[in-house]
Amino acid sequence: MAGPPSPPRALPRGRRDARGERRRAELLDAAIDLIGEQGIDGVTHRAVAAAAGVPAASTSYYFRSKDDLIHEALRTLAEREIARLRERRTALGDAAADLDQTTEALALWIEEQITPAGRIAMLAQYQLQLEAARRPEARAILEAWKVGTDDLSETAMRSLGARDVRTSGILLVCAIDGLRLRLLASGHEPLQGAELRGVLRALLTGLTAA
Amino acid sequence: MAGPPSPPRALPRGRRDARGERRRAELLDAAIDLIGEQGIDGVTHRAVAAAAGVPAASTSYYFRSKDDLIHEALRTLAEREIARLRERRTALGDAAADLDQTTEALALWIEEQITPAGRIAMLAQYQLQLEAARRPEARAILEAWKVGTDDLSETAMRSLGARDVRTSGILLVCAIDGLRLRLLASGHEPLQGAELRGVLRALLTGLTAA
DNA sequence: ACAGAACCTGGACAGTTGTCCAAGACATCT
DNA sequence: AGATGTCTTGGACAACTGTCCAGGTTCTGT
Numbered sequence: 001m002a003g004p005p006s007p008p009r010a011l012p013r014g015r016r017d018a019r020g021e022r023r024r025a026e027l028l029d030a031a032i033d034l035i036g037e038q039g040i041d042g043v044t045h046r047a048v049a050a051a052a053g054v055p056a057a058s059t060s061y062y063f064r065s066k067d068d069l070i071h072e073a074l075r076t077l078a079e080r081e082i083a084r085l086r087e088r089r090t091a092l093g094d095a096a097a098d099l100d101q102t103t104e105a106l107a108l109w110i111e112e113q114i115t116p117a118g119r120i121a122m123l124a125q126y127q128l129q130l131e132a133a134r135r136p137e138a139r140a141i142l143e144a145w146k147v148g149t150d151d152l153s154e155t156a157m158r159s160l161g162a163r164d165v166r167t168s169g170i171l172l173v174c175a176i177d178g179l180r181l182r183l184l185a186s187g188h189e190p191l192q193g194a195e196l197r198g199v200l201r202a203l204l205t206g207l208t209a210a
Numbered sequence: 211m212a213g214p215p216s217p218p219r220a221l222p223r224g225r226r227d228a229r230g231e232r233r234r235a236e237l238l239d240a241a242i243d244l245i246g247e248q249g250i251d252g253v254t255h256r257a258v259a260a261a262a263g264v265p266a267a268s269t270s271y272y273f274r275s276k277d278d279l280i281h282e283a284l285r286t287l288a289e290r291e292i293a294r295l296r297e298r299r300t301a302l303g304d305a306a307a308d309l310d311q312t313t314e315a316l317a318l319w320i321e322e323q324i325t326p327a328g329r330i331a332m333l334a335q336y337q338l339q340l341e342a343a344r345r346p347e348a349r350a351i352l353e354a355w356k357v358g359t360d361d362l363s364e365t366a367m368r369s370l371g372a373r374d375v376r377t378s379g380i381l382l383v384c385a386i387d388g389l390r391l392r393l394l395a396s397g398h399e400p401l402q403g404a405e406l407r408g409v410l411r412a413l414l415t416g417l418t419a420a
Numbered sequence: 421a422c423a424g425a426a427c428c429t430g431g432a433c434a435g436t437t438g439t440c441c442a443a444g445a446c447a448t449c450t
Numbered sequence: 451a452g453a454t455g456t457c458t459t460g461g462a463c464a465a466c467t468g469t470c471c472a473g474g475t476t477c478t479g480t
Contacts, residue, residue, distance in 0.1 A: 020457070039340070041251035045438065057440090057459050066438060123343055130249070130336055132395040133329075142395055167412050174388030175381060181391075182384055185342040185352055202377050206420030210412045230427070255468065267429050267470090276468060 024062045026052045031073035035127050036120030043070055071137055074128050078145045081125070085148040089155060097159045099208075103201045106176070110196065114183060122184060149173050160208045168207040175203055234272045236262045241283035245337050246330030253280055281347055284338050288355045291335070295358040299365055307369045309418070313411045316386070320406065324393060332394060359383050370418045378417040385413055 030051035034042045045059040045066060052058075063069040097105075113122050128145075131138035154169035162168040179199070183191060191199060240261035244252045255269040255276060262268075273279040298319075307315075323332050338355075341348035364379035372378040389409070393401060401409060 037344075039249075039251070039344075041249070044436085046436085055459050057461090060439065061458070119343075123340065126336075126340055129391055129395045130333065130340070133333055134247075134249075139395065139397065146392075146396065164412065167409055168416075170392075171385060171389075171409065171413050171416075174392055175385040176388070177391060178384030178386070178388035179381075181339055181387060182356075182380075185339045185349065186356065187349065199377055199381065202374065202417075202420040203381050206378075206381075206416030206418075207412075208416075209419045210416030254466085256466085265429050267431090270469065271428065 020062075023052075023054065023058065027054070027059060027062055027069070028073050028076045031069055032077050032124055033120060035070075035073060035077075036122070036124035040070060040127050040131060043073070045069075071141075074124075074131070074138060075141050077121070077124055077128065078141045081121075082145055082148045085152050089148075089152045092152070092155055092159065097156065099160060099201065099204055102156055102160060102204055103197055106200050106204075107197045110176070110180065110183070110200075111192075113180065119184065122180060126181065126184070157207065160204065162208045162210075164210075168210060171207055171210075172203070175207075230272075233262075233264065233268065237264070237269060237272055237279070238283050238286045241279055242287050242334055243330055245280075245283060245287075246332070246334035250280060250337050250341060253283070255279075281351075284334075284341070284348060285351050287331070287334055287338065288351045291331075292355055292358045295362050299358075299362045302362070302365055302369065307366065309370060309411065309414055312366055312370060312414055313407055316410050316414075317407045320386070320390065320393070320410075321402075323390065329394065332390060336391065336394070367417065370414065372418045372420075374420075378420060381417055381420075382413070385417075 027048055030048050031043050034047055034051060043066065046056050048069065049056045049059050059069060063072065112118055128138060128142055132142040133139075150169055150173060153172045154165050157168045157172060158165045179191075237258055240258050241253050244257055244261060248257075253276065256266050258279065259266045259269050269279060273282065322328055338348060338352055342352040343349075360379055360383060363382045364375050367378045367382060368375045389401075
């Protein structure tokens with residue numbers, strides 16, 4: 001239902017920019033939070049505007065429709081996360097990583113996502129995945145994200161010396177994805193600290209061997 | 211928000227049963243389908259009634275509120291799937307399964323879920339998982355489900371001769387969960403037939419070894 | 421056949437939603 | 451200073467929602 005980009009009602013040729021762009025970004029931030037906190041249907045024009053502390057009609061001014069607003073919010077979320085993935089990918093570089101190092105890096109990354117703030121972004125991501133199962137536009141957004149994770153994962157498995165980096169890379173992504181979802185859905189009492197690291201080490205060991 | 215059980219408005223002492231019970235079940239079926247097809251917010255009194263082919267007010271008669279209807283639908287979904295898990299668990303029994311057998315069983319199970327009908331149930335399940343991340347009542351439902359999957363998974367890993375059946379069991383569940391979500395979200399072009407079996411075999415091999 | 425209880429449903433109600441518009445606020449030019 | 455376009459927003463509209471109720475239908479026990 002959502003068209004491709006998103007100019008204000010009838011895009012003016014020269015935007016006064018600065019302020020408008022900032023406000024648009026704030027609205028997107030508010031929308032992303034709402035998606036994480038309440039699900040995609042928590043996104044209403046009025047709710048987003050209220051969360052961003054702006055008058056209700058603003059959302060209609062900056063986005064062609066609610067679908068457009070949601071689409072842009074998901075796109076922004078993905079964009080950010082992909083940039084972060086690229087960073088890590090570069091950091092991991094071609095330096096052959098140790099099993100312990102990789103385990104620790106993974107554990108830290110997951111623990112960072114379990115914080116209240118991380119949880120919301122994580123929930124929003126899974127909302128996107130479900131949305132992608134239904135709507136092709138969302139699928140396109142997620143596809144780029146998937147490329148990023150697969151790439152990082154393959155790099156990691158390669159530096160661990162796995163035989164089939166493609167297969168083990170995909171499996172690593174899937175296992176982590178399932179693990180995070182489990183942590184989300186069970187109030188994340190289980191699997192902290194040492195226990196989490198034990199599980200991750202077992203996973204990496206197994207995938208490297210397989 | 212949803213209370214515990216769900217008697218009709220003021221539960222009569224003796225229900226005429228047969229018909230009423232059937233209709234209630236039909237409404238729940240319709241609700242489950244809607245959750246899978248459109249998400250939890252696709253569940254409205256009118257939509258459920260229409261999908262079940264009954265008058266609009268029926269849903270209000272059989273369920274105390276919309277929340278109650280949703281809760282019961284999710285509970286029913288879980289109940290069914292748990293029963294199915296128990297069957298497989300019994301079938302798997304204590305007969306030491308072969309790696310090839312297990313791989314094939316897993317592949318068949320996943321392929322069965324990729325059919326259009328399976329997709330809907332699967333989507334509904336992930337909706338439940340996200341709901342569980344937010345609402346405690348949903349979490350309770352999912353907890354019972356998790357016990358079922360973990361148990362089956364542990365049994366499988368034990369019969370494959372894994373060392374740490376607890377850890378490898380959890381990892382198997384997580385990996386499959388992530389894999390299914392990936393299949394859902396990417397239109398499931400990738401990973402069919404032989405390729406799927408290859409990935410599963412690698413996973414089982416790795417987890418057994420780790 | 422009759423009474424009473426259970427079952428069923430069309431319609432109504434207030435609240436929320438997406439979207440739009442007319443009018444004002446502001447910035448930038450000449 | 452005034453003119454011209456952009457930005458901003460309160461308010462209105464129809465459509466949809468959850469929930470309820472008054473009255474109807476169908477059954478069971480006598």
